[in-house]
Amino acid sequence: MRRTRDTAIVDVVPAQTYFVVSAIFHYLGPALAVLLFTRIEPLGVAWLRIAAAGTIFWLWRRPLRAWRSLDPATRTLLAGWGVVLAVMNCSFYLAIDRVPLGTVAAAEFAPVIVLAAIAVRTLRNLLALVLAVAGVYILTDIRLSRDWIGLLCTALNALLFAAYVVLGHRVSRVDGLRRIDGLALAMGIATVIALPIGVMQAKPAFTDVKLLAAAIGVGVCSSVIPYVSDQLAMARLKRSTFALMLALLPATATAIGAVVLRQIPTLPEIAAVAIIVAAVALHHEKT
Numbered sequence: 001m002r003r004t005r006d007t008a009i010v011d012v013v014p015a016q017t018y019f020v021v022s023a024i025f026h027y028l029g030p031a032l033a034v035l036l037f038t039r040i041e042p043l044g045v046a047w048l049r050i051a052a053a054g055t056i057f058w059l060w061r062r063p064l065r066a067w068r069s070l071d072p073a074t075r076t077l078l079a080g081w082g083v084v085l086a087v088m089n090c091s092f093y094l095a096i097d098r099v100p101l102g103t104v105a106a107a108e109f110a111p112v113i114v115l116a117a118i119a120v121r122t123l124r125n126l127l128a129l130v131l132a133v134a135g136v137y138i139l140t141d142i143r144l145s146r147d148w149i150g151l152l153c154t155a156l157n158a159l160l161f162a163a164y165v166v167l168g169h170r171v172s173r174v175d176g177l178r179r180i181d182g183l184a185l186a187m188g189i190a191t192v193i194a195l196p197i198g199v200m201q202a203k204p205a206f207t208d209v210k211l212l213a214a215a216i217g218v219g220v221c222s223s224v225i226p227y228v229s230d231q232l233a234m235a236r237l238k239r240s241t242f243a244l245m246l247a248l249l250p251a252t253a254t255a256i257g258a259v260v261l262r263q264i265p266t267l268p269e270i271a272a273v274a275i276i277v278a279a280v281a282l283h284h285e286k287t
Helices: 005-010 015-037 042-061 064-068 072-098 101-118 123-139 148-172 179-198 203-207 209-234 239-245 248-259 267-282
Strands: none
Touching (some): 015 042, 015 209, 015 239, 015 248, 042 203, 072 148, 101 123, 101 148, 101 239, 101 248, 179 209, 203 209, 209 239, 248 267
């Protein structure tokens, strides 16, 4: 990939650091979304999150110039990623409205395990994968639900999350496209696609400054910072390595719950976090 001045600067920071930043903010966003759920339906919250992030990206990056210079194949890739971002966010909020968050989190990790497993070439990395799966299984509260709509939304979100990783990894490595410009274009497409799905449910935020501010906060914490960090990490990590590191998300959620919400983890949960951290540390990415 052609190096430019901006890529040289961000490459000074270890790729794993960007992933940790993404993991932390991935769970700060839902904390702000609690305020929105009391007044706005799930699809409305989803669209506000997407639209807030999309607007910020377009004001920041002004990516139309980049779009004009792209070939048809890259435009198709970005359009596909935009569709995934839109539907994934909508299905996620519909899922957590009906199904325990632990179930949704565990389901999200399931297809990603496949991405990590496909590229396993050494016994060491196989052991790391097994440890990661075991740690996530212990840490997440997996419960069956009788809400079939909720389960369908959960399954759809999980599949789309894997698609997000695959397409996002490809976008991060498009030659000649600045990393964040691709994300900005995809988020703009996602905003348009999700508009007819959630804009009517988002109406209460249009006349309430506090709700609108919370929506912008959710967009920044749940989409802008994590997605930018993901792109910076994906550009330098193999897809299988990034997929395995996603096992840290439930562990990060537990740590944030303990520090911010005073939700002290149990001994089995602490052990599970230790197992996941050990798995990620054990994994070795060949250069």
